[in-house]
Amino acid sequence: MTNVPRQAFERYIREALDALREAESIVNGLDLDRFIRDRRARFALRYSVILMVEALADLAVAILEKDFNAAPQSYREAFTLLAEKGVVAAELASRMERLAALRNMIVHRYWTVDDARVYREAKEGGLEAVRAFIEEVRRYGETKDP
DSSP states (O other): OOSSOHHHHHHHHHHHHHHHHHHHHHHHHOOHHHHHHOHHHHHHHHHHHHHHHHHHHHHHHHHHHHHHOOOOSSHHHHHHHHHHTTSSOHHHHHHHHHHHHHHHHHHHTOSSOOHHHHHHHIIIIIHHHHHHHHHHHHHHHHHSOO
C-alpha cells in the first residue's frame, strides 16, 4: 500500500473520475461542430480538463513525496517522475504530460484557448489516458508493499 493516506488517495481519484464522466458526456454527445457552437459545453470541457489534470497531478505529487521523497516542480514533471519510479508506463506519463500542457493552455490562456484542440485532444485519446492513468495508479496503490 502506498504511504499516501487512503482517504486522500481515493478523493483525488474520485475528483478525476467525476470530471472524466462530464468530459466523456460532452465529447461522446456532441460532434465538433455542435461542440464549438455550444458555449456551455466548451466551458464545461475546459473545466473538466483542468479538474482531471489537477486531481491526478496532485495525486502524483503525493505519491512522489510520500513514497519516494521526491518533490516535482511542475505537473508535467510529476507525471514524468511517476514513470521513472515505475508507478506508470512511460508512454502513459507522456500522454498525461500532453494533458498537463493542455491544462496550462486553458488556465494561462496562452494566446487564446483553441476549443477545437481541447475537444480533439480529449476525444482522441486524452480521456482514455486519464482512465488508464487511474487504473495504473490504483494498481500501484493496491500492490505496493507497506
